[in-house]
Amino acid sequence: MQKEKIIIYQVLPRLFGNQVKNPTPNGDLQENGCGKLNDFTDKALQQIQALGANYIWYTGVIEHATQTDFSEFGILPDHPAIVKGKAGSPYAIKDYYDIAPALATQVNERMAEFEDLIKRSHKNGLKVIIDFVPNHVARQYHSDQQTPGTIGLGDRDDPSRSFSPYNNFYYIPQAEFNPHFDLNAQGFDRYHEYPAKATGNDQFTASPSRIDWYETIKLNYGVDYQNAMAKHFDPIPDTWFKMKDILLFWAQKGIDAFRCDMVEMVPVDFWEWAIPIVKENHPHILFIAEAYNPNQYKRYLYRGQFDYLYDKVGLYDTLKSIIQGHAPASQITSNWQSLDDLQTRMLNFLENHDEQRIASSFFAADPNKAIPAMTISACLNTCPMMIYFGQEFGESGMNQEGFSGLDGRTSIFDYWSVDTIRRWYNKGKCNFTKLSDKEINLYEFYKKILNIAKTEQAITQGLFFDLMYVNTRSNNFNPDKQYAFLRKHENEILFIIVNFDSETRNIETNIPSHAFEYFKLSPKNRIDSIELLTQKKEVITFTPERPIRTQLKPYSSKILKLIYK
Template structure:
């Protein structure tokens, strides 16, 4: 069976299909509207698939803390003091077994609407990824949708113990929750919590600050972080939280979910991941686990624990961002991949996600087209997956001041809002010429990755070590599978480049390239280029500013 190049499309579900064009700062759901799961019709999903997308990550599916009152539907109301933004963070889960009511046309049918979304996505030949948030929950977590026989988190905790491996939470015994925030937040009664639970970002006292994850509670996986002798692990017998979190993973896997993006995975012990991933994959062998990790020193531990893919943020993302913004030479791209070459197929590349600033924002490149060379390089250079954040392919700027989320170059995850470029692309059908052109470029490159075996299955050869003369603003490499060779050059410079790119002898032997003249076709422009491998060991190419060439050659050793 042919190997597939995975292209993930992250959709912030609450924002994507919002039909409200003009939003009010700090607006309610009634004022600003909200995207719905039913927006993703067969037609919309086919549009997404046509971009070259293979997997859709629907962000924010599981019910999380919000200021919107759904108590008339039997959903507990959240105190606004422990909710960030009117819509709330999708990473402050209030019920692991429930679908967020904001996303449903009919709140009572929200679970069925999700199942239908999964079915439609599969029908469109794409797989479904959702968030699994294992490190923390909302302060007022309470499941009303848990299956029969499931005991709620914290329901049997001994709150007189700061730590116990039988507890789901950590407690500050005898202390009231006293964060440096307004505990009233407009309500007649303050939010109270006694004894105070530890906060999600490993804040173990009762006094988190406003910059802490004060709206969340840290889950207890059997690690005593406050042990007088140092951090100690209590994994035998299996901690109570482990089994409860495994039950949640199996619940969603049984509903047709094809993968989990695991939030802040490195804040949860690898011992749990090894145990849980093995059990889930024993039932669903093809299911994917993607880890949000930031410490490169831990990467290999999480691969060993069973994760299929890890965020390559600190390495490749940070490097590409710096190259795009003229901060470092393109030769550093080589350094970034070499650092994790032994686990290269496990690294997930991206240029945007919900945590990062938009490329087109004033805080990043200011122009989405400047990142096009990075897109081509990251998508085509290795076999590993690439992720696009919805709106990225239209040059979304993220320069709105939405409410809780200020003007920071990011698309809000806390507010009811509309993503302007997505509204124009999918609702009003009035994309600008620039948006259409950028989207075309993205679709072209992503579909090349889908179609070319040299990308999904082939060998990779970095050419930079014999091309120091281009190591400031260009990046060149080869990909080869069977008799097909791709020669890729990305120009990160704002001026056209006329280049002579050297091909070392080792590339000819390693990739089994015949020394004969061939005719190559540029997959982007469709033009034919003569490549004189019979008489030279270099390729001459002209590459426009912020553009690329992808020369495809049919080779035979005969």
């Protein structure tokens, strides 16, 4: 059976199915509406799978703090002063054992609706990813769905101690929570927290600022931050057991992967202990780490036993700089070289909920400018590729939704609808009649490149050869604007070349003798090829003596497939 590349489709259910055409900035649930888990119909999931995805990351499904009152369903309300946005951040978890009530068609059936979504996703060829947020929880964390008789986070803490390995939280003894902003909110008494707890982004103070993660409190894994980071891991801290139980709870629901938030803020020792326990009973489950420090990559892959890490500060940042004209395309070479044997363990992307949309004025303003970067991200290696819902249509992220402001991102804090998705989803019909030709053409490119990356064996399991070192600047190859490489599996070779230039270019690409030696191939003065993105045939030379001559339009790519017979 042919091995498939992992292609992830990240989506916020809160926004996906919302059909409100003109949401109000900072509007509440009643005004702006909310997408539901049941909006992921068979038809919608089939369309996402046809785009090329084989995994779907449902972002923000676990119950998190919100300004919406669900007290009629037995859910304690959250104080608005410590919730970011009317909808609230999906990363301020309020109950690790529950589903966000706003996502349910029938709130009292929210877990059953999520379980049905897992089954429906699997039926339609999509494996399921959810977030695991291990570093912090909402300030008013309270689980009403945890197994009766078990001990909740913080229930047995000694708040008179700033640190104890037996505590689940860190405290600022004898200090009232007093951040640098008002804790009053209409209809609520002033928010009160005594003693104050440390804030999620390692702020061990009672007075975090607006730019801190003030809506969260940090979990204690046995590291004494204020005493030289002393580790207290023997006996195993109570928090470890509680978080392991949470992982197992969701694993037993049938999910296929955890995207683990801010893993470098949690000691690698915990991951080294917890991940094997989960995989012992659920060996298929993948662990994907949001990680940003290349110096720590090996620790989290080999000690922490993660399957994949974000390649954000490497390939993503490099490609963004190239698209914006701040870096040469040749810089991609040093990027993959710096990863050495970790290349296949990285997760590539050009958009996610934390990053600015390609089509926003903060990034490229035109989604087509990222076509060459998308080709590289998807085809450079065997590692997974992720896209963010709406990216395939050129969603701009240029709305001022409310709390998030105008920042080129699609808000994770507000009730809103995503323009391109709303027009495409079109009340569950999933057609293209309300999309522009430009949006449809971009979608067709994404569908082609993702399916090529997912199924072409030269990409899913093939060898890689970078061609840049024999294509230094010449009249017919500009390493600032073009990047070329080969992929090979058995008798199939892919010649992949991209053009970041705003002009059409006639390009000559040299293939060195070493490539033929490495691939164990003989040169060909003439060989038939098929361009996989257009299905057009080209006859090219494939020899060290003469370059491959081809023409590339502005911001375009070619994938020429050669078959040695």
